[in-house]
Amino acid sequence: MSFPFANRLKPAHLRLIRAIEESGKLQLAADSVAMSQPAASRLLAEIETEIGGALFDRLPRGMAATALGEAFLRHARVILSEVDALSDNIARLQNGQAGAVRVGSVTGPAVSALVPALLAVRDTAPDMQPTIEVAPSVDLLKGLEEGHFDFVLARVGVKSDVANLRAHPGRSERVRLLVGANHPLAGRQQVGLADTLDYAFVIQETGSPIRTAVERQFLQSGLATPKHVINSSSLLIALSVITSSDAISPQTQEVAEVLSHGNSELSVIDIAEEIAVSPFLVLYRADRHLSPIAQRLLEEVLSRL
Numbered sequence: 193m194s195f196p197f198a199n200r201l202k203p204a205h206l207r208l209i210r211a212i213e214e215s216g217k218l219q220l221a222a223d224s225v226a227m228s229q230p231a232a233s234r235l236l237a238e239i240e241t242e243i244g245g246a247l248f249d250r251l252p253r254g255m256a257a258t259a260l261g262e263a264f265l266r267h268a269r270v271i272l273s274e275v276d277a278l279s280d281n282i283a284r285l286q287n288g289q290a291g292a293v294r295v296g297s298v299t300g301p302a303v304s305a306l307v308p309a310l311l312a313v314r315d316t317a318p319d320m321q322p323t324i325e326v327a328p329s330v331d332l333l334k335g336l337e338e339g340h341f342d343f344v345l346a347r348v349g350v351k352s353d354v355a356n357l358r359a360h361p362g363r364s365e366r367v368r369l370l371v372g373a374n375h376p377l378a379g380r381q382q383v384g385l386a387d388t389l390d391y392a393f394v395i396q397e398t399g400s401p402i403r404t405a406v407e408r409q410f411l412q413s414g415l416a417t418p419k420h421v422i423n424s425s426s427l428l429i430a431l432s433v434i435t436s437s438d439a440i441s442p443q444t445q446e447v448a449e450v451l452s453h454g455n456s457e458l459s460v461i462d463i464a465e466e467i468a469v470s471p472f473l474v475l476y477r478a479d480r481h482l483s484p485i486a487q488r489l490l491e492e493v494l495s496r497l
Contacts, residue, residue, distance in 0.1 A: 203275050205239065206268040208232055209247060213265055216254030291485040292321040296332040297345040298401075299427065300365045300444030301472050306345060309492035313485075320485050328400060328425055329472075336475060342486040343476035345493070347401050347469075360474040360494055367405055367467035368448035368460045370441045372434050378459035385413050385465050392420040392439040394430040401469045406442050409467045434458070444469065 204225060211221035222232035240246050247261035257265060297306045302324065310322055325335075329346035336344050337356070345362060348354055369388065377383050377391075395418075396403045407417045422433060430441040435457050443451070452458040474493060476482065482490060 201239075203272060205235060206272050208235060209239070209261075209264060210268055210272065212236070212248060212255055213257050213261070216256065218255065291483050292323070293483065293486040293489055294323040294325070294341050295343055295345075295486075295489065296325045296327060296335055296341045298329055298332070298347065298472060299326055300446045300469075301345040301362060302326050303444075303450050304446035305362075305493050305496045309489060309496055313489050313492050317485060317488070320489075322489070328396070333475070336477060339477075339480070342482055343474060343490055345472055345474055347472050348475075349399075354475075356478050357475050358478045360497075362472040362474055362497055364471045365469045366445040367402055367442050367469055368445050369463055370430075370434060370443050370448045370451065371459055371461055372436075372438070373457050373459045375434075375438055375440075375459060375461070377461050381462050382464040383461050385410055385463060386415055388440055388461070388463075389415065389418060392422060392433075392437070393418040394422045394424060394433045394439050394441040396425045397423050400425065402442050402444070405467050405469045409465055413465055431458075442467070 204227075207225050208221060208227065211224045212218060215221050215224065218232055218236070219229050222229045225232075227235075236247070243260070243264070245260045246258050247264055248255040249258055295306060306324060310324065314320060314322075325332075325341070327335075329349065332341065332344040332346040333348070335341050336346075348359075371378055375391075377387060393406075395406065410417045422429075422439065424430060427443075427447070430443070431451070433439045434441050440461070448460050452460050474490070474497070476490070
């Protein structure tokens with residue numbers, strides 16, 4: 193038997209039927225769903241006529257669901273539960289309390305700004321679904337252009353296409369030289385860059401911000417750039433090499449401090465010269481609107497810069 197009226201049923205109708213079953217009184221049910229008693233009576237009669245049977249027995253002390261009414265109510269409760277869940281989810285998405293957000297970052301800002309911001313937002317939005325990807329700036333900018341990220345923390349190079357981007361200023365970062373705890377230079381004060389040339393370096397590829405900053409500082413100090421270099425942007429590779437040899441790995445200060453703090457296998461060389469990396473930016477697409485949860489995370493990141 194078809195039930196065309198089902199196509200016209202609204203959550204308000206289902207709530208009325210549920211309220212009648214819960215209260216046992218038509219007047220109380222009508223009041224609870226903000227409906228007049230005559231309107232509720234007409235709606236109940238219309239539903240019962242459409243399905244061809246009574247949903248409730250009219251008893252001296254109130255109304256009790258019939259077998260047909262019980263079947264109707266079982267489905268009504270399921271539907272209303274889904275509707276209420278949908279309404280709640282939509283409200284939380286619109287209020288920035290839930291939803292997916294995908295952010296990319298170079299390593300230093302990920303440690304110093306992005307992760308703390310993410311944890312702060314999660315305290316009030318535990319249902320957010322974040323994805324954080326750490327990669328070189330060139331990959332982050334490409335991903336942003338392709339719509340892979342909501343926003344990124346990256347550095348803009350001379351060949352970067354920034355015509356469709358908007359930016360918030362980040363900050364400059366210092367470079368520290370991370371080594372194994374037993375490195376010959378570990379523990380010494382004001383080590384000159386000249387003293388590091390006797391050792392191999394594990395460093396990002398040519399053209400990367402840290403590599404450029406390190407090589408620039410060597411040249412400005414009147415020194416040749418390091419000759420023995422293992423090229424890798426992988427932090428895992430860098431850690432593996434320096435803990436098993438006397439190699440040196442330049443890292444941003446935030447990363448070096450996080451890795452070496454409380455770690456007996458790592459140390460940071462106290463170098464006399466200061467090495468600074470070009471500032472990173474917080475970048476997003478000008479032609480795309482951020483979701484409420486992405487906007488919340490962005491604002492939290494910016495508050496930490």
